[in-house]
Amino acid sequence: MNRIWITGYRSFELNVFNDNDPKIKVIKYALKNYLIDKLENSEIDWVITGANLGVEQWCSEIMMKLREEYNIRFSVIIPYTNFADRWNENNQAKFINIKNGADFFASTxxxxxxxxxxxxNYQKFIIDHTDQALMIYDPEHPGKPKYDYQLIKNTQENKDYPLDLIDFYDLQDFAEQYQENHNLRN
Structure with a gap:
């Protein structure tokens, strides 16, 4: 079994404050293309992510769709029980949808x-229960994911734990690809 941890920036770190922001389409496009490549090469069986607003939730939304076509399962793990209690009603509804849509949901x-x-403890659990990671993160622009990035770098000193990064340059390339693909269809 090969399990991948997917994490990255929170929505506010990307200046995304509504569901219609075009950056979401690009990030989902990048995630979907990355995951399809891994799935078609039989490189992953499980996707493990958190429930943070941003990359993690967008990953879960992609997984709910990919699961219809591919033999893949995904898990959402949170660090404590009242994780989304302070969120507004709309964000809590998204959290519940992702929680209910996951193949496995738990709190560490x-x-x-x-x-x-x-x-x-959450980070240690995730590292101990995954085999590799994908981060939508740019080390030149640190944010909250810097702690996960540093943990992965420290882990790599002691064991084989591949990390793929999609940074801002990659996202620009995906934005251009997305634009080209959607202009061709119209």
């Missing part, structure tokens, strides 16, 4: 948020 802590240690 059975308690509400109480300490940063819950986040470190």
């Amino acid at each position: 802590s059975n308690l509400p948020y109480s300490t940063p240690a819950q986040l470190k």
Whole structure:
């Protein structure tokens, strides 16, 4: 079994504040193309992600569609039980949809948020239960994913743990591809 962890920027870090932002289409296009390539080469069996607003939720939305065509399952893991409680109604509805749509959903802590240690335990759990990672992240533009990036880099010092990055240059290329493909169809 080959399990991949997919994570990256939160929506606010990409200046995405509504569901119609064209950046979402490009990021989903990048995720979908990456995952289809992996699936068609039988390189992954499970996609493991979190439920953060942004790349992780967009990944889950892509997975719900890809699962219809490919033999793939996906899991959503959160670091504590009240993860989405402070979100607005719209974002909570998205969270519930993703939670209900996942093949497996769990929390690494059975308690509400109480300490940063819950986040470190979450990261350790994810690293211990995946074989590789994909991040939509650019080390030249750090944000919250820098902690995951650093953990992966530290892990690579002790074991084989491949990391693929889709950075801002790659996203620009995907934006151009997306534009070309959608202009050809119209």
